[in-house]
Amino acid sequence: MQTLHVELGDRRYPIFIGSDLNPQELLEPYIKGRQVMIVTNTTVAPLYLDRYVRAVEALGKTVETCILPDGEKYKNIEHLTHIFDALLKVGFNRDCTVLALGGGVIGDMAGFASASFQRGVYFVQVPTTLLSQVDSSVGGKTGINHPLGKNMIGAFQQPQVVLADMSQLKTLPPRELSAGLAEVIKYALLGDIEFLAWLEEHMDGLVAGDEKLLAEAVYKSCAHKARIVANDEKEQGERALLNLGHTFGHAIESYLGYGEWLHGEAVATGMVMATDLSHRMGWVSEADLERTKNIISRAQLPIICPKIPLDDFLGFMSHDKKVLNGQLRLVLMKQLGQAIITKEFDVELMKQAILANQDIV
Amino acid sequence: MQTLHVELGDRRYPIFIGSDLNPQELLEPYIKGRQVMIVTNTTVAPLYLDRYVRAVEALGKTVETCILPDGEKYKNIEHLTHIFDALLKVGFNRDCTVLALGGGVIGDMAGFASASFQRGVYFVQVPTTLLSQVDSSVGGKTGINHPLGKNMIGAFQQPQVVLADMSQLKTLPPRELSAGLAEVIKYALLGDIEFLAWLEEHMDGLVAGDEKLLAEAVYKSCAHKARIVANDEKEQGERALLNLGHTFGHAIESYLGYGEWLHGEAVATGMVMATDLSHRMGWVSEADLERTKNIISRAQLPIICPKIPLDDFLGFMSHDKKVLNGQLRLVLMKQLGQAIITKEFDVELMKQAILANQDIV
Structure with missing residues (x-):
């Protein structure tokens, strides 16, 4: 495993890169608060959701999940709202963490949701595609599309930590x-x-x-x-x-x-x-x-x-x-x-x- | 006229407080970029919109307006979307300014829109109610309501400048x-x-x-x-x-x-x-x-x-x-x-x- 630190002053964070990473051990120092909402999609959920639910539960956290349909065409305000609905239905407060488990679309949407829910909560990224591992892991750009343009609405939101696990690329088309x-x-x-x-x-x-x-x-x-x-x-x-x-x-x-x-x-x-x-x-x-x-x-x-x-x-x-x-x-x-x-x-x-x-x- | 500076490092900004303020003169140093979107509501528009359109036009800017219905019940994701639609329909880019002309609801919505349009553009506030002059002018809290709670979705967004004109309170119920x-x-x-x-x-x-x-x-x-x-x-x-x-x-x-x-x-x-x-x-x-x-x-x-x-x-x-x-x-x-x-x-x-x-x- 290699560790890369993104240097952004007091928002400095690590990216862990390797195969068969241990999520419980690696996430432990970086999950803040008691509540974790894992945002993922219908493709990734059957493959990896259980693994991360178990890892976060083992850390003694309350875990809830929000499963969105898979695809760039759902990266819109309607599906962003689903994340807010999920967070509020279970009564999550401003001390929670949103964990993005998926590709760039999930990272962008979960990241923007974490930036704007209660004006900003914690964010953790587990990119499951090569594109999101190289592109969305660094830079903090999050957001959604508008019918008149891509990524027109969003925020800069830095994660606490990124886990880039190559073994999860096996299932990638x-x-x-x-x-x-x-x-x-x-x-x-x-x-x-x-x-x-x-x-x-x-x-x-x-x-x-x-x-x-x-x-x-x-x-x-x-x-x-x-x-x-x-x-x-x-x-x-x-x-x-x-x-x-x-x-x-x-x-x-x-x-x-x-x-x-x-x-x-x-x-x-x-x-x-x-x-x-x-x-x-x-x-x-x-x-x-x-x-x-x-x-x-x-x-x-x-x-x-x-x-x-x-x-x-x-x-x-x-x-x-x-x-x-x-x-x-x-x-x-x-x-x-x-x-x-x-x-x-x-x-x-x-x-x-x-x-x-x-x-x- | 009194001037109060809100000290936030490189996001330091002034609040001008007085009667019959001159918007053209006071806004001139603070309007960035070529394009200005004035967001207001149906109550304020007939009273003061012309005045600010003229002032900003006199500064040589492109001015567009977005007029929302008046009331806290419109402080939701649907009406926030109207602001994004307005910005994109006229092709505004990330170098534009969103000017909030109205009370707290307009300030909160226009502020959040400016924080998330293109991941953040410039923001100017002209609060037209006493509440927004004392409350929304300082602090940078912006956002919208959700059916499950008030101000649940938003951002911290500091304005470039605030104009608090007491003469505009004459028309306030x-x-x-x-x-x-x-x-x-x-x-x-x-x-x-x-x-x-x-x-x-x-x-x-x-x-x-x-x-x-x-x-x-x-x-x-x-x-x-x-x-x-x-x-x-x-x-x-x-x-x-x-x-x-x-x-x-x-x-x-x-x-x-x-x-x-x-x-x-x-x-x-x-x-x-x-x-x-x-x-x-x-x-x-x-x-x-x-x-x-x-x-x-x-x-x-x-x-x-x-x-x-x-x-x-x-x-x-x-x-x-x-x-x-x-x-x-x-x-x-x-x-x-x-x-x-x-x-x-x-x-x-x-x-x-x-x-x-x-x-x-």
């Missing part, structure tokens, strides 16, 4: 494992060319679910993100680099309707578009664009998206949170492994980069 | 002016016996709407609250003193249904119950209990509530946020002008204090 690898690849592309080489060497093992390799990839990704977040918790600057591929990706997800494509899949194609635009801007070589497409393909991820009318695509991009003062800012690459945030790009080339990586039908 | 005086009296009872003497001297002028006296009462109350909040922003300790009368009051409001009684009216009777229990505990003399009832009565506030079955009353009290680890904590008075937070009270005497201050019919 291969498509979701790949979606998680998209975010792993992102860290390499945006700032760590050596990590990209490591991924090129080990991609087959990662796709096959090798737990040791996955733990290493999660550790490296979280360490990368933790460094960036510690410098810029509220996304005033550097943190926006983490959005590589996301502005394009959000447009894809928004157009297709949340849940059609996995978030990681949309980000994967979004990263291709960002790299393609960086290439058209003269910053990234054709060979490096191919190298990017290649590692994404090898992770079993899409490098083109379905045909989306350009006006729709651009409309959804302009609803992205990265828009500042009406000006679209994009995360592009000055060279492979070195991302920048910029408003200085050619809009015509951006349109070309979008169209070049769409299905032509 | 007398019943609401009195409700505001309940919170003013609270500051005297919980910690400032000299302020109580000042109120006894000036209560008739306050009830008559004397703007100079009202400005002085708002300044003293806000200064009192600001001192407490600066020491204890997240209500870990001392800040809970501000809940004098509120646990009893919440039970009254919850039983009657939000909106039947004004919040200040429920708090008024709640303060009588808290003082009555303090008297029964042997801490407050009978004369001081009468003095408390007397100043509350002179403010045209109720000192008894309608008949509420005791079990219901106790049930609603136990849903209050002040319950910690299943133990009810109350704000009581060791002597008049000196409140304490305590679990050490006799439950039988508490029941007597509730029953003694209810309508007998």
